[in-house]
Amino acid sequence: MAFAKCFYSLLPLLVIFLAIQPTLSNAQNPEEVINKICRSMEEFGFCNQTFHQNLRSPAATVADLAQITIEQASSNATNTHAFILNLLSETTEPALKNALTECENAYKIVGDSFQRALVSFNNKDYDGMRDAERDTPRAEASCTTTFNTPPNPVNPLDDRNRQMRILIAMAVVTASELTS
Ligand SMILES: *[C@@H]1O[C@H](CO)[C@@H](O)[C@H](O)[C@H]1NC(C)=O
Ligand SMILES: *[C@@H]1O[C@H](CO)[C@@H](O)[C@H](O)[C@H]1NC(C)=O
Numbered sequence: 001m002a003f004a005k006c007f008y009s010l011l012p013l014l015v016i017f018l019a020i021q022p023t024l025s026n027a028q029n030p031e032e033v034i035n036k037i038c039r040s041m042e043e044f045g046f047c048n049q050t051f052h053q054n055l056r057s058p059a060a061t062v063a064d065l066a067q068i069t070i071e072q073a074s075s076n077a078t079n080t081h082a083f084i085l086n087l088l089s090e091t092t093e094p095a096l097k098n099a100l101t102e103c104e105n106a107y108k109i110v111g112d113s114f115q116r117a118l119v120s121f122n123n124k125d126y127d128g129m130r131d132a133e134r135d136t137p138r139a140e141a142s143c144t145t146t147f148n149t150p151p152n153p154v155n156p157l158d159d160r161n162r163q164m165r166i167l168i169a170m171a172v173v174t175a176s177e178l179t180s
Contacts, residue, residue: 072167
């Protein structure tokens with residue numbers, strides 16, 4: 001009897017604890033989350049620097065980090081897409097022209113995908129965001145592969161492809177952190 005009374009008087013507390021407990025465990029230290037994400041990247045420094053340069057608050061959440069990856073990936077894709085169009089307009093060499101055309105298509109896909117990811121993010125549809133990003137690694141890779149295929153034209157996008165690849169990996173890993 002005493003036990004039952006005690007139990008029922010504690011029940012509201014238990015309910016409150018269970019209700020807030022998931023929020024507590026989600027409130028991770030941003031520095032730890034950044035380290036965790038960036039340790040799985042090919043370049044820790046570029047990843048860490050990109051997050052830190054764009055952090056709006058020291059109390060950033062995983063969603064804030066996901067937003068940073070989408071914004072940086074979008075802007076890289078848009079800039080490089082314009083850069084490729086410009087190169088294409090000046091290129092007459094057929095092998096290079098073919099490769100650049102492949103890359104123009106790849107960066108268009110990457111840019112469009114991150115636009116869709118941003119719309120989903122803004123609707124707090126994080127599963128939709130993750131799904132929108134899903135095809136970006138393969139699209140990006142097609143631009144690297146085309147330059148590694150005979151006749152192996154000199155690749156004017158090497159450094160941009162490397163940065164794009166890391167930004168995409170950051171986005172995909174952060175999205176899976178957010179939706180896990
Ligand atoms: C990540 O970058 C920040 C800001 O530049 C720096 O303070 C921090 O030490 C870096 N993290 C690691 C593990 O190097
Ligand atoms: C790509 O993103 C990185 C990280 O935000 C930035 O430093 C770099 O200038 C961007 N490059 C282009 C071509 O937009």
